[in-house]
Amino acid sequence: GEDVEQSLFLSVREGDSSVINCTYTDSSSTYLYWYKQEPGAGLQLLTYIFSNMDMKQDQRLTVLLNKKDKHLSLRIADTQTGDSAIYFCAESSGDKIIFGKGTRLHILP
Amino acid sequence: DADVTQTPRNRITKTGKRIMLECSQTKGHDRMYWYRQDPGLGLRLIYYSFDVKDINKGEISDGYSVSRQAQAKFSLSLESAIPNQTALYFCATSDGGSNQPQHFGDGTRLSIL
Numbered sequence: 036g037e038d039v040e041q042s043l044f045l046s047v048r049e050g051d052s053s054v055i056n057c058t059y060t061d062s063s064s065t066y067l068y069w070y071k072q073e074p075g076a077g078l079q080l081l082t083y084i085f086s087n088m089d090m091k092q093d094q095r096l097t098v099l100l101n102k103k104d105k106h107l108s109l110r111i112a113d114t115q116t117g118d119s120a121i122y123f124c125a126e127s128s129g130d131k132i133i134f135g136k137g138t139r140l141h142i143l144p
Numbered sequence: 145d146a147d148v149t150q151t152p153r154n155r156i157t158k159t160g161k162r163i164m165l166e167c168s169q170t171k172g173h174d175r176m177y178w179y180r181q182d183p184g185l186g187l188r189l190i191y192y193s194f195d196v197k198d199i200n201k202g203e204i205s206d207g208y209s210v211s212r213q214a215q216a217k218f219s220l221s222l223e224s225a226i227p228n229q230t231a232l233y234f235c236a237t238s239d240g241g242s243n244q245p246q247h248f249g250d251g252t253r254l255s256i257l
Contacts, residue, residue, distance in 0.1 A: 043184070066245070070248075075250070075251075076250050076251070077148075077234055077236075077237075077248030077249050078187075078234070078248040079248070080245045080246075080247065083245060097194055101164055108181045110257050112177075118217035123178070123187070130194070131189065131192070132245075132246055134186050135186060136184065136185065136189040
């Protein structure tokens with residue numbers, strides 16, 4: 036069945052770049068998403084990429100998609116304390132969205 | 145004002161009680177979803193609805209029921225709550241058509257004693 040895998044934790048120093056990686060299984064996925072969850076809040080759509088693209092940039096965020104390897108990454112440049120959150124990778128699969136378990140990003144001073 | 149509103153935000157109750165969680169949206173979306181989030185397990189889909197009166201089971205529907213009587217409202221019920229239903233519950237909405245992103249409420253933290 037469909038599955039989305041991502042590492043559970045990442046620690047990064049403030050000011051460095053964060054790279055969160057994800058692998059997915061459904062090769063027919065049309066969209067791939069990154070959601071951010073801050074403490075006490077729901078998931079907020081951060082960015083998404085259409086499957087016929089290999090890169091999307093939005094201010095400090097860069098999404099890279101390798102369709103051949105079914106690998107998606109989210110790079111956050113100049114990581115700030117406000118970026119501390121759980122980041123979920125997700126793939127569209129038919130009428131549903133399949134979420135990974137989330138990567139908790141911890142910012143070191 | 146939030147586009148997707150969940151009530152209550154927090155609830156503590158006892159085993160065997162019936163509980164209803166409410167979700168309402170002002171986005172005008174046709175599709176609504178209920179998920180539960182548990183530490184280390186991510187989000188799991190409980191039920192979803194693509195239109196009024198349309199109900200579909202998700203990954204973990206046992207022990208839950210839902211009602212979609214109006215486009216803007218989707219309620220989740222636990223008929224007889226048990227402790228392993230303690231979790232964070234999220235409602236989400238999306239526009240019609242495949243691949244549309246989902247928009248989430250802020251969640252209901254439910255504890256069953």
